[in-house]
Amino acid sequence: xxxxxxxxxxxxxxxxxxxxxxxxxxxxxxxxxxxxxxxxxxxxxxxxxxxxxxxxxxxxxxxxxxxxxxxxxxxxxxxxxxxxxxxxxxxxxxxxxxxxxxxxxxxxxxxxxxxxxxxxxxxxxxxxxxxxxxxxxxx
Numbered sequence: 001x002x003x004x005x006x007x008x009x010x011x012x013x014x015x016x017x018x019x020x021x022x023x024x025x026x027x028x029x030x031x032x033x034x035x036x037x038x039x040x041x042x043x044x045x046x047x048x049x050x051x052x053x054x055x056x057x058x059x060x061x062x063x064x065x066x067x068x069x070x071x072x073x074x075x076x077x078x079x080x081x082x083x084x085x086x087x088x089x090x091x092x093x094x095x096x097x098x099x100x101x102x103x104x105x106x107x108x109x110x111x112x113x114x115x116x117x118x119x120x121x122x123x124x125x126x127x128x129x130x131x132x133x134x135x136x137x138x139x
Contacts, residue, residue, distance in 0.1 A: 064121060103115060
């Protein structure tokens with residue numbers, strides 16, 4: 001059972017919506033359902049709960065390298081990551097699509113988190129891991 005699912009069950013959480021849901025869901029109907037004892041989850045949260053029960057497949061070394069690159073420099077665009085890795089943007093997109101499918105997620109940061117939770121990635125094993133923090137820059 002996944003960590004998120006365990007937290008939901010342990011705390012007996014009866015609902016979870018995302019801010020983006022306010023445009024697409026009937027919040028009055030959801031609140032009414034909550035008042036009647038129903039459990040109400042955003043479609044995205046419901047998907048996460050379902051995927052928490054399914055252990056993700058392992059990733060190839062190249063796929064792990066791609067996720068480690070996103071960990072090391074999360075502010076870079078996909079185009080910049082592809083350039084840094086010496087591959088085309090379309091090749092990177094193909095790798096990401098396969099990673100998302102294997103992990104049941106829809107973006108790079110969710111993939112990193114899912115891989116960390118599943119033990120597929122370890123920040124200690126990252127080629128970008130530093131045992132000491134660099135000194136702050138001089139101003």
